[in-house]
Amino acid sequence: xxxxxxxxxxxxxxxxxxxxxxxxxxxxxxxxxxxxxxxxxxxxxxxxxxxxxxxxxxxxxxxxxxxxxxxxxxxxxxxxxxxxxxxxxxxxxxxxxxxxxxxxxxxxxxxxxxxxxxxxxxxxxxxxxxxxxxxxxxxxxxxxxxxxxxxxxxxxxxxxxxxxxxxxxxxxxxxxxxxxxxxxxxxxxxxxxxxxxxxxxxxxxxxx
Numbered sequence: 001x002x003x004x005x006x007x008x009x010x011x012x013x014x015x016x017x018x019x020x021x022x023x024x025x026x027x028x029x030x031x032x033x034x035x036x037x038x039x040x041x042x043x044x045x046x047x048x049x050x051x052x053x054x055x056x057x058x059x060x061x062x063x064x065x066x067x068x069x070x071x072x073x074x075x076x077x078x079x080x081x082x083x084x085x086x087x088x089x090x091x092x093x094x095x096x097x098x099x100x101x102x103x104x105x106x107x108x109x110x111x112x113x114x115x116x117x118x119x120x121x122x123x124x125x126x127x128x129x130x131x132x133x134x135x136x137x138x139x140x141x142x143x144x145x146x147x148x149x150x151x152x153x154x155x156x157x158x159x160x161x162x163x164x165x166x167x168x169x170x171x172x173x174x175x176x177x178x179x180x181x182x183x184x185x186x187x188x189x190x191x192x193x194x195x196x197x198x199x200x201x202x203x204x205x206x207x208x
Contacts, residue, residue, distance in 0.1 A: 077153055084152035084160070087126075091139030094132065137164050141172065154180045162189050171198040 098107055111132055118127035125131075138160060142148045159179060166172040175198060179189050 080156060081149075081152040084155075084157060085148075087135045087157065088139050088142065088148065090132070091135030091137070094136045095139055098136070134161060134164060141169070147173065151176050151180070158186055159189060162186060162193065166193060168198070174198045174201075 094111070097110075112129055115127055115129040115132055141164060142151075155176060159176070163172050163176055166175060175189060175193055178184065178192065178197075184192065
């Protein structure tokens with residue numbers, strides 16, 4: 001033996017013949033190891049570049065997340081507004097039927113049949129007989145479409161249900177706008193109405 005090994009063993013004169021893929025991995029590992037000859041200035045510049053790339057990535061993710069949240073919010077608001085206007089239109093139509101029909105018992109029978117039909121086709125929750133009566137009151141109480149359009153952008157049907165029993169129109173609109181401005185929950189809106197916040201405010205204005 002003269003110390004020479006055949007190529008088939010991947011060794012020549014004691015030196016490994018490294019496959020290209022393995023050679024590439026070794027080069028990559030070398031790149032991961034900090035260059036001991038790298039100057040402090042170059043090291044700082046490299047770190048700054050890496051930091052900028054990380055910040056840009058985080059900024060991009062944050063910006064896209066904001067866009068998604070904003071569009072989702074707008075979509076919900078639009079759907080909610082259309083739903084409220086649909087309830088208002090149903091209520092207005094039912095009110096016109098009531099005015100044209102003096103037989104209350106007959107109308108109640110029709111309303112029961114309507115509720116059953118709509119609940120079967122579109123779901124029971126929105127079209128109960130009680131909810132249809134609420135829609136009628138909704139159309140009766142909110143006659144200004146400009147104001148209604150403003151309120152339906154922010155308030156849900158549950159908010160309007162809380163507002164409908166309020167006798168004074170001024171008080172009702174006050175509670176509606178306060179709910180929007182201060183982002184009242186349903187519980188807080190109910191509490192404000194029970195505490196007669198509007199009436200107390202008016203008394204305070206009179207006394208001052």
